[in-house]
Amino acid sequence: MKKILMAAALVVGFCSGAASQAQVQAQAQTSTIPVVAAENFYADVVKQLGGDRVQVTSILNNPDEDPHLFEASPKTARALQHAALVVYNGADYDPWMDKLLAVSKGDKRTTIVVAQLVGRKSGDNPHLWYDPATMPVVAKAVSGFLVQADPAHKSDYDARLATFLASLKAIDNRVAVLNSHYKGVPVTATEPVFGYMADAIGFEMRNRRFQLAVMNDTEPSAADIAAFENDLRERRVHVLIYNSQATEALTKRMLKLAKDSRLPSVSVTETLPAGKTFQQWMISQLDALSGALQGWQR
Template identity: 75%
Template sequence: MNRLVNVLYPVALAFALGVCGQTVAAASPVPVPVVAAENFYGDVVRQLGGDHVQVTSILSNPEQDPHLFEASPKTARALQNAALVVYNGADYDPWMEKLLAASKRSDRTTIVAAQLMGRKSGDNPHLWYDPKTMPAVAKAVNTYLVTTDPAHKGDYDARLDRFLNSLKPVDDKVAALKAHFEHVPVTATEPVFGYMASAIGLDMRNERFQLATMNDTEPSAADIASFETDLTARRVHVLIYNSQASSAMTRHMLKLASNSHVPAISVTETLPAGKNFQQWMGSQLDALSAALKR
């Protein structure tokens, strides 16, 4: 899929980080208007930019299934004045590309997480659960801000260092889980947590079932039976489910897990209200740790 990115790298570092296209401008006297497709990217931009950015996040409702989102005229208007746009890519938010195509600006910069991570259409799009994604996005945002508003470089660089350091407790939790639970079999209704599970070294089962659920297709009878057997025979230690995308099949598996005394933990695709990205990741890892210890 063609990405709507201007390949104009203002500095060599921007090329290395995958930040796309922006002519260097004078120090901005007003907050930089930023649109983030997902609120967790918006949260990170706020942490990096402080008062120097004004961020609008499009997907921000923790009760909404992001896969069912449809862009509205309000969404299109939010993009019109955006100098920086951050979105996920890898077909997670395809509506962003359509909106950007309909609202072109030569001076707009886009940062696409999938490009930074070398991911493409067909890959698991839930990139923010990969511990390597947000540091890459943060560095790309920092490069844009420093290039566009060099007068505040000291503040931007200090905020980047603070953000990267604040991820260490999350990384420590991942390392601790890996030390204790590597190769432990788990399962999930969707591949939302897939990258994090891989980072921990968990043995993720029923991946064909998860892909079918994510793509809104019917899992095969064999895949359903395998999932059910894993739960009823307690071949897995934890069931991970996406609480933002409930379906009859998900509810069926949750009931089987409960009846079989397999702990189930909820993960979400949208940053919950009242938490920043680091707190969100940390709380879900804590829930996983507690479930694995049962």
């Protein structure tokens, strides 16, 4: 993954402002609970679970920028300083969060690291939100915090959690339909962004070494590039999945080759697009994938 730079000046004057649990509960009775989510799709989930009783700040929220190139700022540090809850991905996707939180003294805020919740670690595919099993676990952890911080509104939080979990069934249903039609179908991708979802669908994912090299900002080997190109040129795969937030020269080259070979390409992103919920985002991408594969026959 591309190295994320953080200016050393960020740590200057960054002191702990985290409240104790008792203070959080007192605050919740009179105002909103401040939450910081490193990625905007986690922020969206918190908003759905907390409603108007949470004030959520998301850090990575521009769908037009490559999130791997993000640089933390003093504004980021200030937001974290006042947060009662922090949610971030982990698994080396957002290492700047570890650095920022590490310089906070007397830290009593609650921190949810998604990778730890789902048993993922450094070196694993960090795009955890594309695993259908991830968000139910995240939602339950966030809701548990909200109930503990603001027990007076437990019934509302419980109802919101139930609504959210039920809404995820639409994603599961689409995955199940795709699995029933396209399990074992060979596909390829420029990066492993969609990897967990592709596994849930049951695709035969090709060119994994190429994808890992691109994700880790290293040059794929000549042999891996040739294998990728041959898969496209000879139509050994049925769709090309690409990260539209990281369209560098090699990605553009593969997209052109797919187009020349009359193979469909499907865009996925690492950041929630504006105006969409997490559920809408996932469903729109799954629907686009389904449309791209409609002409395929066993």
